[in-house]
Amino acid sequence: MIRTIEWTDDGVVMIDQRLLPTEEVYNTYRSVEEVAEAIETMVIRGAPAIGVAAAMGIALGVANLASKENVEENFAAIALRIQKTRPTARNLFWAIERMEKVFQKVQDRSLEEIQSAMTTEAVTIHREDIEINRKIGEHGQQLLSDKMTLLTHCNAGALATAGYGTALGVVRAAVENGKKIQVFANETRPFLQGSRLTAWEMMKEDIPCTLITDNMAGYFMQLNQIQVVVVGADRIARNGDVANKIGTYTVAVLAREHQIPFYVAAPLSTIDLDTPTGEGIPIEQRNIQEVTEIKGQVIAPASVSVANPAFDVTPNRLVSAIITEKGVATDPYGESIPALFEK
Numbered sequence: 001m002i003r004t005i006e007w008t009d010d011g012v013v014m015i016d017q018r019l020l021p022t023e024e025v026y027n028t029y030r031s032v033e034e035v036a037e038a039i040e041t042m043v044i045r046g047a048p049a050i051g052v053a054a055a056m057g058i059a060l061g062v063a064n065l066a067s068k069e070n071v072e073e074n075f076a077a078i079a080l081r082i083q084k085t086r087p088t089a090r091n092l093f094w095a096i097e098r099m100e101k102v103f104q105k106v107q108d109r110s111l112e113e114i115q116s117a118m119t120t121e122a123v124t125i126h127r128e129d130i131e132i133n134r135k136i137g138e139h140g141q142q143l144l145s146d147k148m149t150l151l152t153h154c155n156a157g158a159l160a161t162a163g164y165g166t167a168l169g170v171v172r173a174a175v176e177n178g179k180k181i182q183v184f185a186n187e188t189r190p191f192l193q194g195s196r197l198t199a200w201e202m203m204k205e206d207i208p209c210t211l212i213t214d215n216m217a218g219y220f221m222q223l224n225q226i227q228v229v230v231v232g233a234d235r236i237a238r239n240g241d242v243a244n245k246i247g248t249y250t251v252a253v254l255a256r257e258h259q260i261p262f263y264v265a266a267p268l269s270t271i272d273l274d275t276p277t278g279e280g281i282p283i284e285q286r287n288i289q290e291v292t293e294i295k296g297q298v299i300a301p302a303s304v305s306v307a308n309p310a311f312d313v314t315p316n317r318l319v320s321a322i323i324t325e326k327g328v329a330t331d332p333y334g335e336s337i338p339a340l341f342e343k
């Protein structure tokens with residue numbers, strides 16, 4: 001299995017996703033600051049993986065405390081540093097909240113006990129994420145038939161999670177069930193998660209994959225060469241509006257025009273019941289150099305105005321179903337999504 005992130009006695013080990021697919025480099029991160037910078041600079045990315053990194057970053061920060069003096073203030077500062085890294089993925093805030101709950105329970109105990117409880121919780125979040133993705137895969141694969149060609153956008157694979165993936169978990173589960181699935185991977189400008197990461201994951205496992213640029217999806221839909229779309233999510237509002245990598249909305253509109261099902265695969269930790277609609281989801285604006293340069297090579301005039309929103313929101317009416325570990329939600333999402341949390 002592809003190793004994305006791991007807790008070790010030495011620190012948090014992560015594969016540097018910025019170097020893929022040409023270099024597979026694992027580095028060890030030993031402080032909350034180092035983990036926070038790794039999240040900000042996209043060493044690790046993808047909503048569930050960011051959640052795991054957040055939890056491990058907090059556990060590291062607490063593990064590095066030398067004494068119990070001001071432990072509450074120190075914990076708050078550690079959590080705040082992680083909270084400021086990236087704004088859109090709900091999993092980041094969900095993981096912080098889980099760590100906070102455990103901290104509140106154990107804060108009156110010895111420093112060693114607090115540190116141990118924090119580490120245990122972070123490692124549990126990691127382990128559970130893989131189990132959750134397998135369940136998402138099992139529910140999702142039932143929606144796919146043999147010999148389907150599936151389009152995905154960005155990377156919602158093992159690299160975007162603790163392992164196995166959400167959208168690519170659905171692909172993996174279908175393949176494990178004997179279905180011959182072909183994947184079309186949108187390259188996903190500007191950060192190229194599709195070409196660098198999704199294509200790499202599929203090649204590693206010999207799952208047939210065709211890489212296309214983002215503007216080719218409509219062409220292949222018109223030719224009836226794509227039968228289904230499966231993507232991940234960074235945050236899902238209570239009404240089923242879905243924030244995911246920029247360009248996802250375009251794919252959803254194309255899918256609707258071509259009457260192709262558009263599925264979103266995500267854990268409950270991506271769903272934000274406190275945000276009623278997609279309008280309330282904060283959209284990260286990233287460095288414009290991601291658009292104007294490729295590996296340091298300038299590809300745009302110096303003075304041109306540039307925008308770089310990292311995510312867009314697909315309205316619920318374009319979403320055929322949301323596949324979670326607790327089952328599949330369909331319209332009306334305002335009812336089916338809260339019901340998943342009761343299961």
Ligand code: MRU
Pocket residue numbers: 045046047048089153154155156157160161165166167193231232233234244245246310
């Ligand atoms: O900017 P990124 O690479 O963190 O964005 C990732 C995505 O948009 C993924 O599709 C999403 O997080 C789902 S990952 C299972």
